[in-house]
Amino acid sequence: MSMEDLKEQGVLLPEEEWGAHNLKTTSPQLADALLFIIAIIGCVMVYYGDGNKWTWIGIVIFFLAFFSIIWLNDRAVKKQRERFREERSENK
Amino acid sequence: MADQPRTELSRDLGLFTITMVGVGAMIGAGIFVLTGIAAGTAGPALMLAFAANGLVTFLTALAYAELGSAIPEAGGGYLWVKEGLPGPNAFLAGWMSWFAHAVAGSLYALGFSSYLRLVLQEFHVTLFNLPLVYLDKPLAVVIALIFIAINFKGVSETGTAGNIVTVAKIIIIGLFIASGLYAIYQHPVYLEKFTPLAPKGFGGVLAAMGLTYIAFEGYEIIVQAGEEVKNPKKNIPRAVLLSLAIVIPIYILVAVAAVGAVDTGSAMPSWQWLGNHKELGLAEAARQFMPLGTALLLIGGILSTMSALNATTFSSTRVSFAMGRDRNLPDFFAKINPETKTPYLALIASGTLIILMAVAVPIEDVAAAADVMFLLLFLQVNIAIITIRRKYGDKLDYGFLIPFFPFTPILAIVLMIVIAVFMFEFSPLAWYFVIGWIGIGFVLYYTYARKRERAKKATPIVLQQMISANEEEGLYKVLVPVSNPNTVNTLIDFAGMVAQSKDGEVVLLNVITIPSQSPLEVGQRYIKKAQEEILDKAVERLASRDIPVRAVVRIARKPAQGIIDQVEEHNVDMVVMGWRGSPSHPKTVIGTNIDQVMKDADCDVVVLRGDDFTDIKNMFIPVAHPAQAGLMLRIGEMFAENQSTELDLYHFVSPEIGQNEDARQRRVEGIYKGLEDANNDTPEKEPKGRRNIHVESESDIVKTIVDYSSKYDATILGAAREGWFRKLVVGTKPEQIARLAKGKLLIVKRRRMTIQSGLMDIVEFFRGHEADFNQN
Numbered sequence: 098m099s100m101e102d103l104k105e106q107g108v109l110l111p112e113e114e115w116g117a118h119n120l121k122t123t124s125p126q127l128a129d130a131l132l133f134i135i136a137i138i139g140c141v142m143v144y145y146g147d148g149n150k151w152t153w154i155g156i157v158i159f160f161l162a163f164f165s166i167i168w169l170n171d172r173a174v175k176k177q178r179e180r181f182r183e184e185r186s187e188n189k
Numbered sequence: 190m191a192d193q194p195r196t197e198l199s200r201d202l203g204l205f206t207i208t209m210v211g212v213g214a215m216i217g218a219g220i221f222v223l224t225g226i227a228a229g230t231a232g233p234a235l236m237l238a239f240a241a242n243g244l245v246t247f248l249t250a251l252a253y254a255e256l257g258s259a260i261p262e263a264g265g266g267y268l269w270v271k272e273g274l275p276g277p278n279a280f281l282a283g284w285m286s287w288f289a290h291a292v293a294g295s296l297y298a299l300g301f302s303s304y305l306r307l308v309l310q311e312f313h314v315t316l317f318n319l320p321l322v323y324l325d326k327p328l329a330v331v332i333a334l335i336f337i338a339i340n341f342k343g344v345s346e347t348g349t350a351g352n353i354v355t356v357a358k359i360i361i362i363g364l365f366i367a368s369g370l371y372a373i374y375q376h377p378v379y380l381e382k383f384t385p386l387a388p389k390g391f392g393g394v395l396a397a398m399g400l401t402y403i404a405f406e407g408y409e410i411i412v413q414a415g416e417e418v419k420n421p422k423k424n425i426p427r428a429v430l431l432s433l434a435i436v437i438p439i440y441i442l443v444a445v446a447a448v449g450a451v452d453t454g455s456a457m458p459s460w461q462w463l464g465n466h467k468e469l470g471l472a473e474a475a476r477q478f479m480p481l482g483t484a485l486l487l488i489g490g491i492l493s494t495m496s497a498l499n500a501t502t503f504s505s506t507r508v509s510f511a512m513g514r515d516r517n518l519p520d521f522f523a524k525i526n527p528e529t530k531t532p533y534l535a536l537i538a539s540g541t542l543i544i545l546m547a548v549a550v551p552i553e554d555v556a557a558a559a560d561v562m563f564l565l566l567f568l569q570v571n572i573a574i575i576t577i578r579r580k581y582g583d584k585l586d587y588g589f590l591i592p593f594f595p596f597t598p599i600l601a602i603v604l605m606i607v608i609a610v611f612m613f614e615f616s617p618l619a620w621y622f623v624i625g626w627i628g629i630g631f632v633l634y635y636t637y638a639r640k641r642e643r644a645k646k647a648t649p650i651v652l653q654q655m656i657s658a659n660e661e662e663g664l665y666k667v668l669v670p671v672s673n674p675n676t677v678n679t680l681i682d683f684a685g686m687v688a689q690s691k692d693g694e695v696v697l698l699n700v701i702t703i704p705s706q707s708p709l710e711v712g713q714r715y716i717k718k719a720q721e722e723i724l725d726k727a728v729e730r731l732a733s734r735d736i737p738v739r740a741v742v743r744i745a746r747k748p749a750q751g752i753i754d755q756v757e758e759h760n761v762d763m764v765v766m767g768w769r770g771s772p773s774h775p776k777t778v779i780g781t782n783i784d785q786v787m788k789d790a791d792c793d794v795v796v797l798r799g800d801d802f803t804d805i806k807n808m809f810i811p812v813a814h815p816a817q818a819g820l821m822l823r824i825g826e827m828f829a830e831n832q833s834t835e836l837d838l839y840h841f842v843s844p845e846i847g848q849n850e851d852a853r854q855r856r857v858e859g860i861y862k863g864l865e866d867a868n869n870d871t872p873e874k875e876p877k878g879r880r881n882i883h884v885e886s887e888s889d890i891v892k893t894i895v896d897y898s899s900k901y902d903a904t905i906l907g908a909a910r911e912g913w914f915r916k917l918v919v920g921t922k923p924e925q926i927a928r929l930a931k932g933k934l935l936i937v938k939r940r941r942m943t944i945q946s947g948l949m950d951i952v953e954f955f956r957g958h959e960a961d962f963n964q965n
Contacts, residue, residue, distance in 0.1 A: 103272075108260050109584050116583045122590040129592045136244055143237045144391070148383030156445075159240050160438060163247075167434040170251070174258075174426045174589045181586065 117188050123180055124173035129166060136162035202417050204424045204431075206352055210414060211432030213355035214407030214500035220362065220443050221490040222300040222468045223401050228448060229464015231397035234387035236444040238397035243437035245398070245608065246405040248601035249567045250433055251591045252574045253412050254426035258588025260577075261415035261425055266570045267508050271515065273573025273580070277634045280642075282569050283512040284630040285623075286409075289562040290505035291539055293403060294333070294498050295546035296559070301494035302328035303468055308487050329547040332495065336502045337540035341526070341533055354496035361489035362439055365471075368479035369446020379449050382459050392611075399612040402560045404440070406567075408432050410504040422588030447471060450478040502539065510535040516641040517634075557612070558622035564609040565623070571598035571605075643757055664737065665693025668761040668792075670752050671727045672699060676767030676797075681727050683795070683802050684765045685734045690827045694737035696761060697727045700751030701744045716742055749785035756790045763793040768936070787908060787938045793820055794908075799933030802828075802903065807835040809901035811894045811926075812882065815863030817907025820939045822864050822880065824905055837901070838864075838882045841893055847886025857884055891925050899931035906930070908938040 103109045110118070139162060142155025202210070224235070231238045256269045267286050271279030302325040309321055316324060373379045387394055408429045411418075418424050451459040451474045463470040472490060475482030510532035513522020526533040575595045577585075591597050613620045667684040671677045681695070688695045701715045724740045731738050745751035752764060766783055787794050805828050812818045828834035840860055846852045860882060887893040898904040906927055927936055 103260075103581065103584075108262070108586075109581070110586050118583060118586075120578070120582055120587075120590060122592045122594070124590075124592040126592045133244070136240075140237060140240050140244070143240065144234065144387065144394075146386070148233055148380070148386040152383060152386060156236065156240070156441065160441075163240075163243065163437065164434060166247070167430050170254070170589070170592075171427055171430050173592075174254075174423060174430075177587065177589055178423055 114185070114188060118181060118184050122173065123176035124170050128169055132162045132166040132169070136166065202414060202424075203419050204428060207411050207414060207418050207424055208428040208431045208435075209352045209355040210500055210503070211407045211411040211428055212359070212435050213496035214410045214504070215404055215432065215436045216355070216358060216362065216407075216439065216493055216497075220404070220440065221304070221471055221486075221493045222296070223404060224443060224447060225463045225466050225468060225470020225473075227397040227401050228444070228460045228470065229467075230389065230400060231393045232386065232388040232458070232460045233383040233444075233448045234394045235397055235448065235460070236441045237386070238394045238401065239437065239440040239444055241394070242398045242401060242405055243433065243440070245601070245604045246408075246437075247433060248597055248604070249571060250408050250429050251589075252571055252598055252601065253408055254429040254589045255587060255591045256570070256574055256577065257412035257415055257425040257429065258422050259585040261412070261418060261421035262511070265409055265412035265415060265504075265507075266566055267511055269573045269577060270566075270569045273576040274569060277631060277639075278569060279515075280512075280517050280634045280638050281627060281630050282566055283508055283517060284633070285562045285626065286566050287505055287508045287512065287539070288542075288626055289559040289566065290501045290508060291542040292546050292559040293406075294501035294505060294539075294543040295329070296403075297494040297498040297501060298329035298333045298543065298547045299325060300468060301332050301491055301498065302326070304472070304487055304490035304494060307469060307472060307483075308491070311483065311487070326548050330544050332498065333502075333540060333544050333547060336495070336499050337536060337543075339499065340502050340506060340536055341531055342529055354492045354499070358489045358492040358496065359435075359439070361485050361492070362443060364485060365475055365479055365482075365489070366439070366442045366446045368475075368482070369450035370442070372450035372478040373446070382449055382451075388458070388460070395608065395611045396615045399560055399608050399615055400557070402608065403563060405436075406563045407436070407500065409563075409567075410500050413504045413507045422586065426589035443471070447474045450474070452477055498543075502536070502543065505539040505543070506532060506536040509539050517638040557616045557619035558626070561609055561612050561619050561623045562626070564605050564612070568602055568605050568609070571601045574598050643754075665691035666696050666759060666761045666763070667691075667693060668696045668698055668752070668755060668759075668764045669727070670698050670700060670748065670764070670766060671724060672748060673767060674726075676769075677727055678730060679797055679800055679802060680765050680767050681730050683797060684763075685731055685736060686827055686831050687763060687765070687795075687824075688736045689734060690830065691762075693762070694739060695731060696755070696759065697724055697731075697738065697740045698752065698755050699724050699740075699742050700748045701742065702748055702751075703744060703746060713744070747782065747785075749782040749789075752782070752786050753789050756792050761790075761792050762940075763795060764790055766794065766796050768796045768798045768934075791940060793940050794938045795824065796936040797934070798927075798936075799903070802933060802935075803832070805832055805834045805902045805933070807837065807901050807903075809897050809904045810836060810838045811897070811904070812838055812840050812860050812864070812907065814907055815859045817937060817939050818860050818863030819865070820937050821905045821907050824935060824937055828903075834902075836880065838880055839897065840882050840884050841887050841890045842884065843890070844886050844888055847884075853884065857882060891929070894926050895929040895931065898926075898934075901932060903933040903935065904930050905935045905937060908936055 136159050139155045139157075139159030142158065143152045144155075146152030146155055227238065228235045253265070257265065260269060260272065262268050265286075267279065267283035270282035274282075305328055306321045306324055309324070314321070389396075411428045411432065412425055415421055415425060418428075447463055447470070448459050451462055453459055453462040463474060466473045472483055472486040475486035479485065509518060509522050512518040513520060513524075513532075513535060522532070522535045522538060524532065524534045574591070575598055578594065665688065667688045669677075669680045669684045671680070681697075684695045687693070724742070728738055728740055741755060743751040743755065745754070752766075755761060756764060764786055766786065768783060783794075783796055787796075808825055808828055810821050810825050812821060822836075822838070825834070825836045825838075829836055840857065842853060842856060846856060864880065864882075885893070894904075927934065
């Protein structure tokens with residue numbers, strides 16, 4: 098499929114907007130990375146806790162980290178739309 | 190595309206509905222059918238398997254969130270792989286995705302019938318004293334037919350039915366979790382059931398991850414419905430994330446409740462007890478600790494398998510619809526019912542596949558294969574997201590951008606490879622199924638889909654005249670693009686000589702080029718001009734020769750594309766092009782169009798530099814590579830036959846090789862072998878025997894060849910490799926020679942082998958050349 102096909106499908110931005118929008122994620126990357134690592138640590142604790150106290154602490158840590166990372170990225174969706182609208186109005 | 194009205198689906202799925210579509214697809218087999226089996230594999234560490242799968246899935250889900258928001262088209266992963274990866278990848282992605290979803294549907298239909306059988310057993314229903322297990326397959330067929338009918342009615346009904354079912358089963362699962370956790374709370378000693386956590390080691394955890402991976406693919410269905418989602422830029426990525434936020438904790442808590450709250454009444458560990466009850470493990474567990482447990486779990490199981498079947502019927506239909514629209518499958522897959530606005534024939538085909546698989550195939554093994562197929566599909570999507578960003582990066586409107594790009598998709602790829610490889614250890618049969626299905630896909634692609642795909646992409650032919658040609662098939666075809674009035678006579682004379690020598694025909698092609706700012710239809714205005722100005726004169730020039738002639742006018746964005754399409758559609762054997770002698774662009778080797786034709790046209794290519802090739806007395810043929818030697822000699826022999834041209838073949842070697850007799854001999858024998866192709870290619874001609882090759886050792890081969898070329902009327906050069914590869918591997922010698930050689934020049938390139946052609950296409954694709962070409 099070519100650029101032309103994407104254009105026909107209305108998927109591409111108008112040509113005057115090409116290159117006008119930031120491609121950096123709106124998700125806070127440092128927080129994402131930390132939370133992902135914490136979630137992994139949670140899994141490691143589950144495994145090495147062997148069904149005892151640390152397993153349950155690990156599960157709780159996993160849940161907290163996982164929900165936080167989902168929340169951050171969900172917020173990033175809203176931020177991305179806002180940024181897009183701002184960039185579009187600036188270009189006009 | 191431009192000549193067909195595009196079929197579109199109605200956008201009426203909101204955030205809640207589309208999230209429920211994803212949740213409904215995930216909470217199905219994963220919990221109700223696979224929990225028991227997976228508990229028997231991982232032990233109490235099943236909760237860890239679900240958590241780790243959640244993390245692996247999350248990485249790919251981010252890719253789905255980004256691409257689903259940027260390209261919200263029906264087809265999802267299949268479509269992105271089509272955008273992002275070359276050749277058969279897109280077809281295979283769709284092919285595998287279609288099969289995987291349909292098989293998942295078969296699994297859910299059978300899961301439904303197992304649960305319904307248990308209900309019938311609870312009510313002591315009998316079937317003429319036969320075991321109720323005989324009802325499994327017919328019930329699976331009936332439920333599949335019901336959901337085919339629901340999907341046929343349209344997306345609103347699908348969404349409403351799906352929402353009710355999904356919410357109901359979340360409530361039941363919620364009750365199961367609450368009851369289980371309460372039982373554990375009442376009996377703290379139950380916590381000891383979690384030790385040892387992983388009785389089968391980490392291997393058991395990995396096996397359970399592979400086994401239950403299918404339970405995490407539901408977010409894919411969200412993006413497959415991309416064309417039907419309201420405000421897709423926002424709702425698709427949010428729905429992907431929210432569905433994971435709902436499903437993964439539920440999975441983990443179900444694992445905790447099932448393992449922790451079951452009292453086996455013996456020394457048997459609870460995880461083993463669940464494993465022994467297999468797909469009904471969860472329902473049997475509920476009987477112990479949940480009020481109305483069995484009844485509710487049976488209802489939950491039935492609803493879950495129903496909603497999962499609904500979602501997979503929906504997605505397999507959408508994938509096959511998208512493949513039909515892209516001409517990878519027959520056109521009827523893309524037909525939409527005017528009343529219900531649903532792709533009804535794609536639905537019937539997918540439904541048939543679901544029913545056939547449910548009835549005829551040992552579904553457990555194929556379901557494991559579906560796991561591997563989903564892994565491979567997601568792996569392709571993670572590669573595609575990288576190439577799509579590179580190709581279309583700043584031209585798309587993203588609703589979400591993946592963090593740590595491209596490291597996030599790379600990490601996802603690595604993790605999925607680990608799981609997929611481990612699946613081979615766990616179930617080799619699953620991999621055999623996958624390899625078999627992919628093999629069939631390859632055959633289908635190369636024998637059917639590829640031709641249709643190319644025909645769809647091809648530039649339109651707007652005029653075709655058979656001047657003196659007949660419809661005889663199998664004639665050797667020499668194609669001459671005749672856009673330049675200054676070179677047209679030279680090219681036609683040469684093409685006429687080749688066609689006469691091969692008893693073939695000449696195809697005269699005029700490509701009307703239209704810039705990308707204008708629609709191709711604009712080209713219709715120039716047909717008459719194109720015909721009168723050059724084509725008619727060219728036909729006249731060939732009139733004196735007794736050879737068939739065909740005249741064709743095409744409209745294209747670039748001349749090279751028109752030429753390549755003509756080569757592919759009409760099985761052209763040789764293209765003859767003219768070159769003015771200097772590259773048109775610093776990045777090109779010979780010229781933009783010539784480079785492209787040499788690289789992509791599946792035929793021999795001859796490029797002529799010079800005005801008149803009708804009186805060539807002697808010809809210099811510096812043979813460098815055996816691969817081109819046969820074609821070079823064949824061209825030379827044609828001149829020898831028609832114009833009594835004297836041919837001088839040379840092979841130049843470096844002084845090091847020149848001094849080493851063995852190396853020198855090996856090189857010469859290689860060249861002779863290539864030259865023998867000239868005789869093999871024309872068996873009707875009398876063998877000419879071995880021509881003598883002068884082997885000379887020179888330190889500056891370029892200068893020597895350039896010097897020699899000045900002593901002859903014409904020189905034939907072989908384009909040893911194509912495009913950048915030539916520059917990269919063998920340096921710039923051939924192009925230097927082509928630019929510096931004196932007198933008339935013929936550059937020849939032999940047809941590539943199919944495998945070589947495919948490999949080159951893949952390499953070129955990842956270098957972004959295809960995108961550049963298409964963009965121009």
